[in-house]
Amino acid sequence: MKSRPGFVLEVDKSTPPILVWHGEGFKVQKMPVDSRIIYPKEPISALEDPDTAVRQALENPLGDTKPLSELLFPSMKLTIAFDDVSLPLPPMEAPDNRQRVIEAVLNLAAEKHVEDVVLIAALALHRRMTDAELKHCLGERIYNSFAPNGLLLQHDAEDPDNLTYLGKTEKGEDVEINKRAAESDLIVYININLVAMDGGHKSVATGLSSYRSIRHHHNVATMQHSRSFMDQSNSELHSSNWRIGRFLANEGVKVFQIETTLNTDTFPKQFSFLQKREWEWTFKDRLSFSSVSKALELTPGNLKTSIFNSIKAPHRLTSVQAGEVEAVHRVTTENVYHQQIVQVDGQSDILSLGLPYISPYNVNSIMNPILVACLGLGYFFNLYKGKPIVKKGGVVIMSHPTPLAFHPVHHPSYIDFFDQVLSETTDPMEIQTNYEEKFATDPWYRHLYRTSNAYHGVHPFYMWYWCAHALDYLGRVIIVGGNHQAVKRLGFASATTFNDALEIAQDVVGSSPSITHFHVPPIAIAEVS
Amino acid sequence: MKAIQLEKSYAKFAGALVANKLRGHGSSMSSMPLRLSELNEFRLPGDEWTYIYPIMSGICGSDIKTIQAKSSRMLEHLVSFPFVPGHETVAIRADNNKRVVVESLLSCKALNIDSCEFCKQDLIDKCQCQEFSSIAPGLQIGFTKDIPGGWSEFSMAHSDQLYEIPDDMSDEDAVLVEPMACAIHGVLKIQREMLNTFNDIPLVAVIGAGTLGLCTTAALRHFYKDSIKILTSTKYPYQRKLAKICGSDYHSNTQNYLTTVRHLTGSFITGPALTYGADVVIDCVGSKESLHAAITTVKPGGQIVLTGMPSKANLDLSLLWQRQITLTGAYTYSTEVSHLNNANNAKTFELAINASKEMGLGRLVSAKYSLDNYEAAIEHAIDAGKRDSTKIVFTNNKADLIKKLQRRIQ
Amino acid sequence: MPTSKTYKIETYESKANSIKFAIRILRQKFKNKAKLSGFILDRPTYPVSIVQPDVESKLGVNYDTSWSRKPLVRAVRSIVRESVARPFFAAVAAPQVIGLESLTLNNPPYIFTANHASHLDTGLLLTTLPYEIRRNTVAAAAADYFFDTRFKAILAAGILNAIPLERTKVNRSSAKLAQDLVEMGWNLVIFPEGGRTPDGWGQPFKGGAAYLSIRTGVPIVPVYIHNTRALLKKGSKKLTTGATKVVFGNPIYADEKEDARKYAVRIENEVASLKNEIGKDYYSSILNKHSATTPLLQSDIKSKWLRSWLSEEANSSNKKEVLKWPKL
Secondary structure, three states: OOOOOOEEEEOOOOOOOEEEEOEOOEEEEOOOOOOEEEEOOOOOOOOOOHHHHHHHHHHOOEOOOOOHHHHOOOOOEEEEEEEOOOOOOOOEOOOOHHHHHHHHHHHHHHHOOOOEEEEEEEOOOOOOOOHHHHHHHHOHHHHHHHHHHOOEEEOOOOOHHHEEEEEEOOOOOEEEEEHHHHHOOEEEEEEEEOOOOOOOOHHHHHHOEOHHHHOOOOOHHHHHOEOOOOOHHHEHHHHHHHHHHHHHHHOOOOEEEEEEEEOOOOOOHHHHHHHOOHHHOOHHHHHHHHHHHHHHHHOOHHHHHHHHHOOOEOOOEEEEEEEOHHHHHHHHHHHHHHHHEEEEOOOEEEEEEEOEOOOOOOOOOOOOHHHHHHHHHHHHOOOEEEOOOEEEEEEEEEEOOOOOOOOOOOOHHHHHHHHHHOOOOOOHHHHHHHHHHHHHOOHHHHHHHHHOOOOOOOHHHHHHHHOHHHHHHOOEEEEEOOOHHHHHHHOOEEEOOHHHHHHHHHHHHOOOOOEEEEOOOOOOEEEEO | OEEEEEOOOHHHHHHHHHHHHHHOOOOOHHHOOEEEEEOOOOOOOOOOEEEEEEEEEEOOHHHHHHHOOOOOHHHHHHOOOOEOOOOOEEEEEOOOOOEEEEOOEOOOOOOOOOOOHHHHOOOHHHOOOOOOOOOOOOOEOOOOOOOOOOOEOOEEEEHHHEEEOOOOOOHHHHHOHHHHHHHHHHHOOOOHHHHOOOOOOOEEEEEOOOHHHHHHHHHHHHHHOOOOEEEEEEOOOOHHHHHHHHOOOEEEEOOOHHHHHHHHHOOOEEOOEEOOOEEEEEEOOOOHHHHHHHHHHEEEEEEEEEOOOOOOOOOOOHHHHHOOOEEEEOOOOOEEOOOOHHHOOEEHHHHHHHHHHHHOHHHHEEEEEEHHHHHHHHHHHHOOOOOOOOEEEEEOOHHHHHHHHHHHHO | OOOHHHHOOOOHHHHHHHHHHHHHHHHHHHHHHHOOOOEOOEOOOOOOOOOOOOOOOOOHHHOOOHHHHOHHHHHHHHHHHHHHHHHHHHHHHOEEEEOHHHHHOOOOOOEEEEOOOOOHHHHHHHHHOOHHHHOOEEEEEEHHHHOOOHHHHHHHHHHHOEEEEOOOOOOHHHHHHHHHHHHOOOEEEEOOOOOOOOOOOOOOOOOHHHHHHHHHOOOEEEEEEEOHHHHOOOOOOOOOOOOEEEEEOOOEOOOOOOOHHHHHHHHHHHHHHHHHHOOOOHHHHHHHHHOOOOOOOOOOOOOHHHHHHHOHHHHOOOOOOOOOOOOO
């Protein structure tokens, strides 16, 4: 399959209405003439023999490190850490990259007869994964060999007995990571690098650390100075993680990093129209679009959520890199950019987004208003390199129903954050100063995080901090078709239709604004000149 | 003279009840047992009694409950029909033209009988003698057929029941003295040891943000200054602002009340209740739901003060028993004996006059109606919350009153 | 808006408990209404002054299974086995039966000794035997597990034709019963490991079956049951479907002067050899057997993950077809 590059379309009178995501559903919408639409690159072709590629990567590592098989010895402590349920999006069809790579690593370990092996899901402050989720991402064989023996762990950032404090970086950042990982002879970390933000030193420095450590880079000041998260050289978030990562290396924590990239084949065949360019929609595409949207209209909310949660993406492995963290990550980032970069010429006044049903934090869950804000302003707004797509003081128009709904098990602290914090203020700095600590240390959230499947008490704050750069930068945020009460609480403007939103935006950007619609997902990164 | 009379018409009570059931909160005037009548002046019941001319009289939640036939029948023996309601009254004394507020409670002295053991100690709120006097039974002025309440152009009171108010105090501030007195009475029922807390600062939760809830919030802030944190649970969004004005630190609405208390106290949730909770909960609503909320959110061994007027409620008390909660009723006002120094042996009304003036509670008066417009007034009071209002009052024209007074003196 | 109630995560277990609870309440209600309680209907109570004699347990090893071998019960069991159990196991476990022809070498009775990985094993073995043999077979079942309550004992004896066998200590009466039955011509199914495997690897064979064979002169038929652990393993409550194999070996006898312990080891090796036959051909398994290079049922690997990772189950593919998004 030859993949055509992404491009920017200038809308003219002949441009058909384009597909816009709207939470658990989508619509077609006519864009104003002279506005621009950024189309992502089509999925690049996958590796033909992924298993061999994985084996080769393990034997030919990048950077200053020996092949994995030479790093293994029978009496060693080996810890295999892997990304949690927040990657990839949507969850991929089995076999997951993690299963493929970890099986290869375990086969090597079994050959060397390594007796002490532990698997750790690198949760950071995310919710614990369910057994079904673990089984899906690791496969039955790994799950059955480790879970019943208590060797499949989920990192617990609130377990003082299982954390090791290693000291401070030169900038005073506390470094505290999982004790087992710190005491291992080797940590093998398996990444899925869905976007350029993932991986690198962030894997261990964030994934296996505690609130005490994470708060040094997950805060308003850092987020506001990350322009953007997708561009490491300009991301304060990454600088901090790199410092911590190098500190760990100096302390003798040995990491063998394995990073994998995926193509952007995001939706199953039945939904292929979701990643096709509208003027190429065949009769079959049009038929499935209208029947699917009609069916979704008639489906009650809960069922709709579970239908969408059951979608597994046909992502395919496009590259695998193993070895020393920084060398690996350099190549990986290039590979991610190779799939995702789209050249965009100049900024515009208005950025229009259609937000889908999924974000990293509501896999198998409910997308609550805070996550809507985070997906739009934290993730999609930041999918840029160079300059933001929208001008400073510009407007972002996002399309999402923003229901006033929360998953009570996964997001308990979000409910209280929405009720008790956002009702008082939406200013990230004020929120950080006045409320963060109380939530971060609340024993009930800690209990739910450690024993149930709840995100950490401080997690909603981080979601809001993700938005800090955008909130600081933008003149106005408008949500189309959202629940008014929820949108108002978020501090955004609410519009019924896209055209109403444009009217509202004109107060800020004048009467003839330039408009850019970012046609994601599938994911793309706009390199704006 | 004009007065609004509440008569005991079973047909109308039944009508009110049915209308109530059918339409939820609102009730149509046609089915209300109220009418505007022209009454002759009543004879004074005793030597120490005097005529008063109401300037302003509030519509209380208990009045509404009575009109809607929602109040408990357990108290029916202490009410005599037909009566003129109104027990939150600012008036002018007929004998000396002074502005006064009326302590409407009827105790032995006002009833012209020998003082009972409670009244001897000035604990008039505990007096149970209303049935045993020549005056027809009534809990307070405004519940007996022999003494018209404040919803009229004239009323009467025992001279001990009248408290002069300073000239610089507005009528609005004054009309809230009675509810404020009830709130203060409730607040001063908090036992000292209840505030020994595991929290950094004791947390007192107030359920309800109607007149009583807001007055309670204000009273807490007035007496406890910054030594406690106050959470006010509101039903309607506009009440949030008022609660803040009255001095609350935290706010919640009915839905997230429990989770808010949980978060503020760092508790866990166990079954329907919290492992810890607010040190004291003051229930200013008195419904089944509010009592349940109070029981589940007060700390084990904590205290619930019930200030709102309750009626029959089907309530599971197993948690009250298991959590060893003290449930304290707080009715009206009296002489205060409290662990707070500045309250010892003071009359609640005197404390309330000071507090109301100091905190400017007159701001809670949302609308004023003349007696002629009583239908609109009652409807407004019934839907107060939905119409972003708190206290609805009846007013009489002051100029008319003074004319009347002068005529009388002549 | 979610309330506090929704914080409760409902588990399968609590649901089951609430059903039990509801049944109990209903029963109580019903009992009270129908006045079905009290003396005459209920057992009388002892006066306090009279010492109540201890009741000897009639469960466990002492459970009397003779009723289950009465002709009428056998007939009913036969119907259930042929019309329900066999189709059920065929559907769930799709057993491929190998080596049954070896049973024609001798005359019954036989003592079948098999590896044990799943609750399905007994039923699977009993339903795959030839008709003439399976109608005349009893199964030795753990007295402490299958005969600890009256309900389970009735089910075990009635449906499986099980007899209680003490697995932790030698119990004369239970061994005697098995011996008597074998001598009367009953075939016996026994799992010498004494319990299901916790991790897929075999456990040492106990000497009970060997002892019985020596005492009665009845031959032992080694059996290897493949892949039942994948369908229903120890500790799992979920039954999945898949393909299994049941491999029968040739009947063997104890050598002269061979004691039960040595004989048991030999039986274990025979079963291991049958296991080796799967995935390989018969000939190379025999070669292994004679050069004593047959992979053992047991493993001496200490590391827990390696034991699981290298176990037979981990390497066999039992992938289920995942329900895919409907084609549009």
